Amino acid sequence: MKQGTQRETNPFPYSDTNKRYHTYEYYLRHTFGGRVAKISLDAGFTCPNIDGRCGRGGCIYCSARGSGDFAADASLSIAAQYAAGRALVSAKWQPSGYISYFQAHTNTYAPVEKLRALFEEAISLPDAVGLSVATRADCLPDEVIDLLAELSVCTHLTVELGLQSTNDETALRINRGHTLVTFLDAWQRLRARAPRVRLAVHLMLGLPAETPAMMLESVRRVAALRPDEMKLHALYVTADAPLAADYLAGKYAPIDEGVYVDTVVKALELLPPTTVVSRLTGDAPRGTLLAPAFSARKREVLALIDRELFARRTWQGKHYQDT
């Protein structure tokens, strides 16, 4: 009897390949009718966890560019950064549209009128089909949420909230500068005031002193919120991050690759099938990456995750319980 291929036998509904999770690529293709590229922008923001408003030094993993290492040069205008990003992408493939991605530092940490000018410019650039804004839960006053709600009527808008762990002791250890309660408050106000805005959550695996059970507890709690999008990746150490000193002194050991793959597979099982998984590996800049080495082998890690999902005959949402 003929055996089906991995693709033919894949039971996961939001996939037309062998992927047993809801990839960002699948989502974009089915939302926009073609492939769409994201362009990382740096609007020159800082962060309240760096400039002293809520903390100094930043999260222990924060790089010199505020975790926006792939964004264009902040000294260029938004239009020039976007044009440079388009030129880079279109030299390799032809997207049907672009999403402007405000990634570096905290992209709602400014007066609302400044944000309006930046975001309105970004959504009016040639072939722009969406806007993505990365920020912190403690930088979302109601007037900013109302602006996002207004913009979400005319563009595909995603707000990405860094959380990393739902455990407040971990948040303190990584110098996150806010608690879970702050995150939940912003989440509820975003859902209530800006219902068209898509909400993405970042979690990290391998934070100091966290066990896989603790990591999965964070995933379970976030899954209960039914995020539109999730980003999961291993905590990586770059030479310019505060964590580098602990790593070099042997006080921090990064997550092992096998444990990472196993935990990601279990995490995917806990997520709602409709949640789009837009990242499963870190994007550490090669020049400054200290550890873990597998962070630089993105394709291999993704293939290991695919292989493991198939070997275990499992998929995203297999153990999701709608709470």
Ligand code: SF4
């Ligand atoms: S919230 Fe982002 S920009 Fe701010 S310190 Fe943490 S990683 Fe850096």
